[in-house]
Amino acid sequence: MAQLTAVLASTHHPFYYKATTSPPEERPPFAAEWQRKVEAYRETLTAAAPDVLVMVGADHFHQFFLDNYPQFLIGRAERYDATFYNEQREFGLPTYVLDGEVELSRYLHEGLLERDFDFAFSHELKLDHSIICPIITVRPEADLPVVPVYTNIFAPPMPSPKRFWQVGRAIREIIDAWPSDLRVAAIGTGHLSLELGGPRQFGEHGPDPEFDRQAIEWLRDGNIDAILANVTHESMAGAGNATHGFMDLVLMMGIAGDGVRADYVDELDLFHTREMYMTWYPNGAPA
Amino acid sequence: MSTYYVDKFLYTIDRDPKWVQRYKDDPAGTVAAWEEEVGRWLNAVEETTVQSFTDSERAALAAHDYVWLFEHGAHFFLNLTLFIALYDEDYTREQGPLSFQREFGRKLSHWLGREYPSVGL
Structure with missing residues (x-):
């Protein structure tokens, strides 16, 4: 059977690339600390020596729009282009072509359908920064095949936090059952409290530091009961209008397990939003 | 209200550098041109006849009025991203990063x- 060697859940910040690759005199004052933390986080994936990456993110109105918006979608393609024109324009992100791990895409998709998770699917999927940001931060070589999974954290009405958790649990079950010798890592990004296009955006800190503190604690402890008792679409909107990306972190916690404490937790208070970096080793920490 | 159509405008302008430039240079003219060249099309062949702007929506888009758009349910991400494309560079040059x-x-x-006003449709 395949081995799930690591589960990574983090925020994604599209400004990271430019902040750490600009000429030194143009970098923001926090760039060096940010880079140190990201490179330390990268080690948690490198140590797990994965062969294939299941990557969870959310299309930010790049390929998908309100004429046809999937709640959950899996890529089944052999290759994926990445980074849209408007992400290059706004964030200076580079383009990529990533290989797809088609066998796992099919196995995961069919396993989800068998478990009554009726995922949409795509054979021509261009990946956006929700998946490219973690490639840049934790696997900049961009050398591993991927299985992209997209969720709706953007366009109401959205699935419930509970459904994100259930999807994560199902993905875990299917990866564990995949008849393959490959080592799989699951990497997902989302948000803590975040405001975009509203009055609390681009402040000195994230819009709701108390939510962030609590959210990191819940995720670290694998405390799904507390999350489901406290987190609703309305409460997330109260923490910042784009906070629903937290549900992707709940999905990743679902892959890690119920009540399973994270093996690695780090964070960084930045302007606009708090960064969080979390890793679980479901089959034991790498030697 | 036709918030969907407003979002379609923001989405299709933002993803195409030619339309971004046109909307920056000539907002009102671009709204009219967009309705003819983009808005009423589902794809290159199929026409969509059931969408249109209200006068208020057309006026807000022609005025780059992102406050009005926020207050009338335009999606926050589309509303932010497009107006960053239009204004961020000029503001950064004159007032520093993130000033816009x-x-x-x-x-x-x-x-x-x-x-906040709902972005749900």
Whole structure:
């Protein structure tokens, strides 16, 4: 059977690339600390020596729009282009072509359908920064095949936090059952409290530091009961209008397990939003 | 209200550098041109006949009025991203990085502590 060697859940910040690759005199004052933390986080994936990456993110109105918006979608393609024109324009992100791990895409998709998770699917999927940001931060070589999974954290009405958790649990079950010798890592990004296009955006800190503190604690402890008792679409909107990306972190916690404490937790208070970096080793920490 | 159509405008302008430039240079003319060349098309062949702007929506888009758009349910991400494309470079040059984003937030400060207009359709 395949081995799930690591589960990574983090925020994604599209400004990271430019902040750490600009000429030194143009970098923001926090760039060096940010880079140190990201490179330390990268080690948690490198140590797990994965062969294939299941990557969870959310299309930010790049390929998908309100004429046809999937709640959950899996890529089944052999290759994926990445980074849209408007992400290059706004964030200076580079383009990529990533290989797809088609066998796992099919196995995961069919396993989800068998478990009554009726995922949409795509054979021509261009990946956006929700998946490219973690490639840049934790696997900049961009050398591993991927299985992209997209969720709706953007366009109401959205699935419930509970459904994100259930999807994560199902993905875990299917990866564990995949008849393959490959080592799989699951990497997902989302948000803590975040405001975009509203009055609390681009402040000195994230819009709701108390939510962030609590959210990191819940995720670290694998405390799904507390999350489901406290987190609703309305409460997330109260923490910042784009906070629903937290549900992707709940999905990743679902892959890690119920009540399973994270093996690695780090964070960084930045302007606009708090960064969080979390890793679980479901089959034991790498030697 | 036809918030869907407003979002379609923001989405299709933002993803195409030619339309971004046109909308920056000639907002009102671009709204009219977009309705003819993009808005009423589902794809290159199929026409969509059931969408249109209200006069208020057309006027807000022609005025780059992102405050009005926020207040009438335009999607926050589309509304932010497109106006960053139009204004960020000029503001950064004149007032420093993120100055446009912070002004955008300040202009919406009367919404602090209140439930925002829904972006659900």
